[in-house]
Amino acid sequence: MSSAFLKNETADAPVVIPARAPLPPGTPNYVTPHGLVLLRSELTDLETKRAHLQATEVDDENERSRRLAWLNGSIANLNQRISSARVVDAQEQDRIRFGATVGLRIQTGKLAGTERQFTIVGVDQANATQGLIAFTAPLAKTLQGKRIGETVMVPSLQGKEQMEVISIRYGIA
Template sequence: MSSAFLKNETADAPVVIPARPPLPPGTPNYVTPQGLDLLRTELVGLETQRAHLQAAVIDDENERSRQLALLNGCIANLNQRISIAKVVDAQEHDRVRFGARVSLKIQVGKFAGTERVFTLVGVDQANAAQGLIAFTAPLARALQGKRVGETVSWPSQQGQQIMEVVSISYNLT
């Protein structure tokens, strides 16, 4: 049976550090001010977990070592991401750029007449369910530079959609 299905990992099993969302090679780590605050809050949380784990009385020292290694790896990855963060806080407000909250109205397609709202954010802040899309995502790239009234053609599972930019706003603080 694969060790992936066993709960009792050996003490010498490698600790797997979860990867941060990827940035394409050569792409700066753009973040909104809020995105940077979220990264810093995440770092404080991880450091707090590490401090509690170091102070806790645990019978299984191997498990403590594994958990500390995992936390230390996550903290190192996060510190690296924060160190290369480039905060974007000023944009042309008449075009879709990083940090824009964009309202789109579907003009052609199965959902014609439906309005969708997206905010272009950094990769660590992206959450499609909340309408936060990474600036590296294909839809974000297709919207870059568009103005109110311009359209973008977008393939979907229901067929080609044509979406019009209805509004653009920025709230990067």
């Protein structure tokens, strides 16, 4: 079992800082304007937690040191991600690009006629359950450059589904 699930960590065990969502090598860190706001808000939250922990008296100095190390590492990772961020504002509104919210209608299979909506965002903002997909995801790559009325073949659990682009909007994410 991973030590991440055990409460009895030793004081000398290394502090594990979770990695940020990966970017393929050489890929710029594109973010939406809202995505940058979210990253900065996350940074403020971590810095507030660090300041609170530094100001709080604790019984276990080793635990404080471990938490501070985790917070400092997380803040460093986040600062690096923010400093590398390239904010992308939509310029070409009639094609699917980064930042687009795309409406799709499934044209084949059991779900024919069903509509889906996705927004193409940066890797740190991506959350599939909220319909936010990273620009590095296969679906986003398939949709890039398409216009309303065009169809795309999208991999699904049932195989490949044909979908039609029914709407493109910008400025939502």
